[in-house]
Amino acid sequence: MSDKPPPEQLTVALLGKRAELRNIIGNMILGSNAFNTESNILVVGETSSFKIINTPDFFDEESLLPDQHIIDLMALSHPGPDLFILTIDPENTQEVDVVAQISKLEHTFGEKITEHLVVTLPDMESFHSLGHLKEIFNIWLAPDESMASECRKWCSDRDPFLYDYKNYSQDVVTKRKTALEKILEKQRCGGDPLCHHGRAGNIANGVPNIFNIILLGLTGTGKSASANTILTAGDCDLHSGQLFKSEPSSMPVTTQCEVKITMKPFGAPVRLVDTPDFFNDQLEHSQAHVEECKMYCQPGHCVVLLVLQLSRFTDAEVGILEKLEDKLGWKIRESTIVLLTHGEDLEGSLEEFIDARAPLKNIVESCSNRYHLFRNTSDNKKQVFELIKKIPNYNTRFPKLTDKTFISECFVC
Template sequence: MEMNNTFKIIKTPDLFEKEHPNPDQLIIDFLAHCHPSPDLFILAIDTENSEEEKVVDQIKQLQEFFGENSTEHLVILFEDIKRLPSHDHLKKKFKTRLATANENLSVECKKWCSDRPRFVYDYKNYSEDVVKRRKAALEKISQNGDPLDQHGRKGAYRVTPPTSQDASAVAAPGHPVGNSVSEAGDDIFNIVLLGLSGTGKSASANTILTALGTKNESKHLFKSEANSMMTTTRCEVKYVKNSSRGRVRLVDTPDFLDDTLEDAQAQVDECKKYCQREQCVVLLVVQAGRFTESERDILPKLEDVLGWKIREKTIVLLTHGEELEESLDDYVRAQAGLLNLVEQCGGRYHRFNNKSKKNKQVRKLIKKIPNYEHSSQF
């Protein structure tokens, strides 16, 4: 490695926060910032978390994120030099280094980088193409002169540009949320919710919207009522925009198979603008425990309405999943009609509890999106 006075420091958000709405994207953003790979990881340990058990937990989490060999390129940085002797055995166990912050730290970091091969991430969990696209997007924002910290948020990445001089850090874009009915054909990824009235489409859309970043304010959410009558009578659109997902548009739809729907063709045409093969996922919403005869052949009917085989991009989303007494897998297997519907959709199905405030169920749903690893928005 060529030694010089130029280096870049990337300060990450809390990668160990269990309830972060999208931890996978934190990793993708990190890899994009330091592509093709970082030279050195620094795990900063504050006094409150300096107990050995907590330190080891963070080291193992880091290995889970970046691979077992990441600790060979790791420096564990303690606030108090008195902590070093009691943790010295960790150097041998994890092949890592221990240090404290001091005026010579930058010189020591360069020295540590010089005596070992560069860290190589194996891209087992994430596509390198996604990381490269994310890197290009970040560079484009920077080149356009967009003041990144205008959209700053708690937990955003902060980057010290490659320089030997001290520089002001900049924050990555955040996630303002609002309404948008912009034309399709753009670079926005669409999540389109379809299904019969009363199955929980609007509630599910709100669960996703909240998890992806919106504030819990009624003006930001879809209108949702717990009844079997048609609440949504028109296609409604809201979007989330942030640095990690680009733009994500949520489309709540009326029941296209309801004969009483007014201006039905106009609403179908509106939905078609967003329901496109290359930039959407369809969530076919079904209420668990209430699979009806009319839902047995709902998929081909919706495909006839929309004009293409949406099953290629569809996930069956079961709402009220918390009310099931058996496991979700057992429930699906026991319902012949539901099982057939799921199989038509490539075996993709997921359960939602729209009363829950935990974001984990949304993260798991996103990972089931067809070609998820190739979507730069996720």
């Protein structure tokens, strides 16, 4: 609760499966026909009283940019929306469907979203039949027609929603905010005004193509530890909740694709994707995890780090490159760096070590001799920079990243 009066302009995020329903609610609040999109893009409309962010469908399991949608929403509403409105369509008014959507939002944004959430229902029958959800989830329920008059009252005793930055660095959001403001300003100047006219503009063309770093390999090779080495190279103050779960174990620790987005030390948003062992017999629904990985692992938009433990190259890893290519459906070797972990165990030259092991040498040669060694227990962050420089065309992908900027970003701790 807050004793402060609500700001003159309130920020409202519209959520829901159907764009036409989000459009109706947004237009009710703005008192205009600002929204008419039918596509899965993020659109902004403003008056002096309201800033309405009409979001893409966060419930679309096939969305290729779920993380980017969240970042854009938080950037445009920074530090956070005053209110979320979830529009329920007539086909999904069964209690199980409504509960599933609310639970999905809690999973995406954190449990505190319900303190800022209004659920609108398409008719009075569903409004009355689902009334008990108000107490269960600590939300508001409302018929559609009361939107504009009620928004300010709903926000009167609450501070803006604050996102729990676990998967994304707040720096990513603040820098994205600057970029989006420039995009929207160009739209205003180009004859598509957003502010004070109740009109809307989309930022679909301004969504950056986030570069993905995918870590693949068997259980116990050090995928999660390596991902954390990359994360902490840019920010050594990250707490455990902001890192990938990593612990020595013969059992799979990572059981699904895990994603973190960071700006540091790359100078541009990068998505790190830690994956489960697709070949582990104990992994449930393995094909579903492979399909999720495919969304991030696209030719030209990613680099694959094939993680192998230096002193434990097993029979299961013979032919692993071909097996992964078969699962993912393309020759990942064209975009793969072999990442050897446990470098502290190395005695002598790495080149001699590889040359002496024919199966390992074959994998390295198949990846155009791109390989790198990590000492995950080391605080030497330069090993991350040396890895980044082996990413094909890294200097055009990360033009702001130089030895000088890397040192300034990574050694401030």
